[in-house]
Amino acid sequence: MTASLAPVPLAPAARLDTIPFAVLIDEAWKSTRTWARTILLPAALLLAPGALAMQVLAGFWNLSLIATMQSARFERACGTFGIGILGMLVASLYFLAVYGCVMVAAIRALGGEKPALGPCLRFYAQPRVWGTELLAWFLITLGFLACIVPGLVLVSAWKLRMPVMVREGRFGWDALKRSWELVGHNPSGDWVRHPLLKVLLLFVLGAVLAYAIALVVQMPAAIISQMMVVRNMSRGAGVDPQEAVRATLWLTIPAGTIAALAQLGVQLYVDFATAHLYLDQVRRKEGADLGSALDRLMGEAPPPPVVPGTA
Numbered sequence: 001m002t003a004s005l006a007p008v009p010l011a012p013a014a015r016l017d018t019i020p021f022a023v024l025i026d027e028a029w030k031s032t033r034t035w036a037r038t039i040l041l042p043a044a045l046l047l048a049p050g051a052l053a054m055q056v057l058a059g060f061w062n063l064s065l066i067a068t069m070q071s072a073r074f075e076r077a078c079g080t081f082g083i084g085i086l087g088m089l090v091a092s093l094y095f096l097a098v099y100g101c102v103m104v105a106a107i108r109a110l111g112g113e114k115p116a117l118g119p120c121l122r123f124y125a126q127p128r129v130w131g132t133e134l135l136a137w138f139l140i141t142l143g144f145l146a147c148i149v150p151g152l153v154l155v156s157a158w159k160l161r162m163p164v165m166v167r168e169g170r171f172g173w174d175a176l177k178r179s180w181e182l183v184g185h186n187p188s189g190d191w192v193r194h195p196l197l198k199v200l201l202l203f204v205l206g207a208v209l210a211y212a213i214a215l216v217v218q219m220p221a222a223i224i225s226q227m228m229v230v231r232n233m234s235r236g237a238g239v240d241p242q243e244a245v246r247a248t249l250w251l252t253i254p255a256g257t258i259a260a261l262a263q264l265g266v267q268l269y270v271d272f273a274t275a276h277l278y279l280d281q282v283r284r285k286e287g288a289d290l291g292s293a294l295d296r297l298m299g300e301a302p303p304p305p306v307v308p309g310t311a
Contacts, residue, residue, distance in 0.1 A: 017188045019280040021198050025205070028273035031106070032265070035115065039105045040268055042117045044261050047098045051260035054091040055253040061087070062245050095260075099267055100124040100133070100162070106271040107166045110279060128171040136161060136176060156199040157183050163278035182281040195281055202277075206270040210263045217259040221251035 061084035105115035136158050144151030160179040164170050186194045225248040
């Protein structure tokens with residue numbers, strides 16, 4: 001009896017499986033190199049004043065805090081600490097606005113639109129956009145207060161909220177819900193390919209790269225500061241913390257500013273990876289939804305034809 005081997009059709013999951021993490025970060029690197037001059041340079045010019053102001057405030061805040069602690073006046077130390085926290089909060093909001101503008105630009109660039117920072121900044125400045133961001137971060141903060149794990153889940157599940165707002169025009173809870181649906185879509189069922197794991201890996205990768213860049217940029221200033229302290233100690237002179245900080249401000253302020261600008265490149269890289277993940281998840285999920293809809297319209301798929309002579 002002769003047997004004939006019929007071709008085995010590919011499973012739908014193989015065609016709709018999510019993008020591997022290695023391919024994701026490689027595509028993000030290609031996009032970063034392509035759009036670095038268009039997005040990164042204007043964003044760096046926009047961020048530079050805020051980064052410089054933050055470093056100057058941090059330097060003089062440290063000087064004031066050391067002086068008040070040496071004077072042993074608790075109420076003055078509390079006032080200095082509060083003023084410094086308020087200044088850092090204002091500078092952080094400026095940073096978040098620039099970072100949000102960069103992410104909008106990355107999403108628009110992959111969508112074929114012109115990633116000009118002006119329109120991107122106007123989009124991010126809409127109340128419904130930063131209102132969605134505030135809602136997300138408020139709930140994420142509550143999640144971190146509840147034993148950290150819920151916060152990690154929420155910050156990962158809602159990672160795609162900005163692409164959803166830019167590409168789909170959904171805001172508020174609708175944007176968070178849509179992001180949750182996309183991140184939770186894993187057609188293969190393999191946990192290694194799960195989008196939630198990819199988001200967590202992107203957080204780790206971005207944090208490691210940002211820390212490494214900051215360490216490399218700020219290391220010369222730290223080395224020179226330690227050399228100055230050791231030289232004073234070798235001469236038998238006492239080490240005044242306030243004087244040590246003041247003597248190295250001319251190094252720490254520029255180094256901190258350059259590190260902040262370098263970290264903006266890391267942020268753009270992570271933003272492109274997030275945008276690629278969003279586009280891939282939309283294609284996979286909409287393809288699966290379309291296939292399910294066609295199956296419901298056409299009925300169940302017919303059985304494979306019987307090949308004569310097969311056992």
